[in-house]
Amino acid sequence: MYFVDTIELTGLGNRGYLAGGGRTAVAVDPPRDIDRVIAAADRRGVRISHVVETHVHNDYVTGGPDLARVTGAAYLVPAEARVAVRHIPVHDGDRTVVDADAGLTLRALATPGHTPHHTAYVLEEAGAAVVVFTGGSLLVGTVGRPDLVEPRLTERLARAQHASAHRLAAELPDDTAVLPTHGFGSFCASSAASGAATTIGKEKAGNAALTRDVDAFVADLLAGLDDIPAYYAHMGPANTAGPAPVDLTPPAPADADEIAARLAAGEWVVDLRNRIAFAAGHVAGSFNFEAEGQLATYLAWLIPWGKPVTLLAESPEQLAAAQRELVRVGIDRPAAAATGDPSAWLRAGEAPASFPRARFADLAGRRADGDVVVLDVRRAAERAGGFVEGSVHIPVHTLHRRLDEVPDGQVWVHCAGGMRAAIAASLLDAAGRDVVAVDDAFAEAGPAGLPVRTA
Template sequence: MFFVDTIEMPGLGNRSYLAGGERTAVAVDPPRDIDQVIAVAARRGVRISHVVETHLHNDYVTGGLELARVTGAAYLVPASARVSFEHVPVHDGDRTEVDSGAVLTLRALATPGHTPHHTSYVLEEDGTAVAVFTGGSLLIGTVGRPDLVEPRLTEHLARAQHTSAHRLAAELPDGTAVLPTHGFGSFCSSSQAEGTATTIGKEKASNEALTRDVDTFVADLLAGLDDIPAYYAHMGPANAAGPDPVDLTAPAVADAEEIAARLAEGEWVVDLRNRVAFASGHVAGSFNFEAEGQLATYLAWLIPWGKPVTLLAESPEQLADAQRELVRVGIDRPAAVATGGPADWVRDGDEPVSFPRATFADLAGRQPAAGVVVLDVRRASERGGGCIEGSVHIPVHTLRRRLGEVPEGEVWVHCAGGTRAAIAASLLDAAGRDVVAVDDSFDAAEKAGLTIRTP
């Protein structure tokens, strides 16, 4: 009898897997913080005999190399992936025994598209396919995006995605579980689909890669591609070189004087508390990236790469969780940390600062008014579905370098739900702007009486 355990990375929108039998198991696309993979294996009472990568990841730093080193497992990497460390090169059709007791094997199946070397792994029990680890190939209702490798290859890889999806559908039984790495909020997914579980049969009926002809599929796929997080440029090279082991020990603690000094030096001081608490009171000049949600994605996207960061958290637990999230995207060691609240983080004689929060109904009550600026920080793809008439559009991931483009006045900043508006409000507040954070669902904008138009 076999098992498949899922290891969630919700902050990155990814999943890793541990699959095996009575004695041994294989880890698929493991996260950099490998202790949780080892813990799952320990609970199962199995030895990790193999670690496999479906591809060189663009959105997180892998733990595969370190996991293989620590456990003594064989490290399987697609043969055409260019890496600088010892590994077992995997070719199309290669079979690897996972557990002899359960007669479990992995069959490598070349599925280029997300990357040129992308490989899926079919888990077979007694020669019958029971699951397929599809990485960034066939996802739930969609496929992995094809534009992360090289712009000149994008259309070629999009066509390869269509071919690979059809190969999976043709070679595997309808009941085969499809277990992707991406697609649960990851920007490696070409679009976001609902659902947490699927099979080959379900994808045949609903996935556009399997229901549309190649030209229509490719045209729609390319038209729908969204912005690429800036930190992705650093993930592939790190994974190809072989990531260093992580260090999750507690960083140095900063007092109020050191926090002020780091701000004065132009370093980033990031407050991890929720946006309501931050708006009510925070250290002047600090930025708000909520620990809950996509902390790693947005902080890594916005921060100048390599910039020292000091983390402020309400508890040691929140701090430890954030530190774990950040090592997954290569932000390895905070320069310093502090826990508590704003009263603990400001120097004697200084006071925390604040800014108001509001709803779209509040904004409707202020418009039209002289000096009111409505700033939309959603992505262009979201704005295409409708925007507030007269609003200024600057996506949150570009705001830091475009602060000078925000018109003078009281800035009411919004996104689709409030999280990115809070980030943007903190950037504006730190820059000395008069800001109001709209903490509301964009669905409420039209109901509030605001004029919505298509740009």
Template sequence: MFFVDTIEVPGLGNRGYLAGGARTAVAVDPPRDIDRVVAAAARRGVRITHVAETHVHNDYVTGGLALARLTGASYLVPADARVSFPRVPVRDGDRTEVDADAGLVLRALATPGHTPHHTSYALEENGTAVAVFTGGSLLIGTVGRPDLVEPRLTERLARAQHASAHRLAAELPDGTAVLPTHGFGSFCSSAQHAGGSTTIGEEKASNEALTAPDVDAFVAGLLAGLDDVPAYYAHMGPVNAAGPAPLDLTPPAVADAGELAARLAAGEWVVDLRNRVAFAAGHLSGSFNFEAEGQLATYLAWLVPWGKPVTLLAESPGQLADAQRELARVGIDRPAAAAVGGPADWVRPGEEPASFPRATFADLARRQPAAGVVVLDVRRASERARGFVDGSVHIPVHALPGRLHDVPDGQVWVHCGSGMRAAVAASLLDAAGRDVVAVDDAFDAADRAGLTVRTP
């Protein structure tokens, strides 16, 4: 008998896996906070003998090297991946025994496309594939992005994704469980699809790589659907290739109100992790709002200038610790400082917390048209292409820090698709001294509210 445990990383939209038998196991694409993987192995009563990477990751810092060193496991990395540390180079067809008593073997399958060296691993039980760890190759309903390595390789890798998907479909039984790393909200996925589990047989019927009429149609559709790439991705590959530094989750230094003011004056980022309703009602002037419950790591790492000191404000020690863990997964290793409490604790004596109003699209409809009202859409271009409020200005939230000067004068009503990114944008504008209203509403409500929604 075998088992497969999923290590969810919901903030990044990824998964890692622990698979094995009664005594030993392999960890595939583990997150940087490897204590979670070690705990999963302890619950199973197994020893981790192997750690396997499907590719050098572009969207998070891997825990693979640290886990291999901690456990003494063999570290399986695709042979063609350029890395600076000792590992077991894996080539197409290589077979690795995971648990002899259970008849479990890991078979490497070259599946280039997401990266040139990408490798999937079929978990075989007594010679029959029962699961396949597909990393950024075959995902649920789609495939991993082919444009994260080098622009000149994008079309070639897109064609390789098609071939790799078809190879998996042809070589593996229909009942084989497909276990991807990406595709659960990660920007490494070329599209987002609902569903948490799938098989080779199900993907044959629904995956765009396997249902497209031909490779040219697939590639054209894949390339046309590619969205913006988070800026921090440029740093993840080099960090992983060099070998990530050991993870340090010890609590950061505590900052008082005076130090917070000094850090803001120095141009550092002070990030408030509370929910957007609480932030709008009252916050430290100059601070930015990135909700701990949202895609904190993705959007903060995307927007903050890489390497700039970040100080965290949290409502509880638990919220701070969770945020620190999530940020470390994308290389924001050590907060410069932190404070726990609320706005009254973070402002200096004699100062008052700042605030700004929240609204709905119905509120906006009652204001338009009105002189001095600016509607700012901070969604991605692909979202705006499906419809936008007539007369709105478009600056995606990830571009806003460098384009604040492009926002027209007037009271800025900022919206996104649901409210979370609008809150980030509103905090940026508020910190810059703009008169801002955060539209905390689903975009679908814009049309119902009577606003004119157009398409390009």
């Protein structure tokens, strides 16, 4: 009998897996904080004998080499990936025994498309396929995006995605469980994918890669590609070279004087509290990236790579969770940190900064009284589905470089739900702008009386 445990990376929209029998197991696409995988193996009472990568990841730093080193497991990587760390190259059709007593083997299937070397792994029990780990190939209702390697390869890889999906559908039984790494909010997915359980049979019925001809599929796939997070440029090289082991010990504590000095030096001070608390009172010049939001994705996307960052958290637990999130995308050691609230982070005589929050109904009333700047910080694909007439569009991930493009006046900033608007509001507030954060669902803009147009 086999088992599969999921290692969820909610903030990044990814999943790793531990699969095996009664004695040994294989880790598939493990996260960099490998203690979670080791704990899962301990709960099962199994030894991790193999660690496998479906591809060299572009959206997070892998824990594969470190997990293999710590556990003594064999490290399997697609042969064409050319990583610098010690590994066993995997070729199409290779079989690896996972647990002999349970009759479990892992069969490699070349599935290029997300990357040229991408490989899926089929878990077989007594020779019958039961699970396929599809990485960034066949996802739930979609496929992994093909534009992360090299622009000149994008169309070729899109066509390869179609062919790889069809190979999986042709060679595996309909009841084979499909377990992808990407696609649960990850920007590695070519379009939105659900977190629902799926099988080869379900994907045959509803996945565009399996229901549309290659030309129509590729045309739609390429037309739907959105911006790539800037930090992706650093993930592939880090994984190819071999990431260092992580250090999750608490950062050096920072008092109010040090926080002020770091801000004066142009470093980033990031407040992890929720957006309501931040708007009510914060250290002037600090930025708000909620710990409960997509912290790693958006902080790593916006921050100049290598810039020192100091974290302000409401509790040691929030700080520790944020550190864990950030090491997954290569932000290894915060320069300093502090916990508590602004009363402990401000020097004597300093007052906290603040800005108001509002709803779309408030914006509708304010526009009726006079001109205001409405700033939409959603991505272009979101704006194409509807936008407030007369609004300025600057996606949040570009705003820190384009603050001078925001027109004069009071700025009412919105996104789709409030989290990115809070990030943008903090950037504008730090720059000395008069800002209001619209903390509301964009679906409420029209009913509130605002003129909404579609592109």
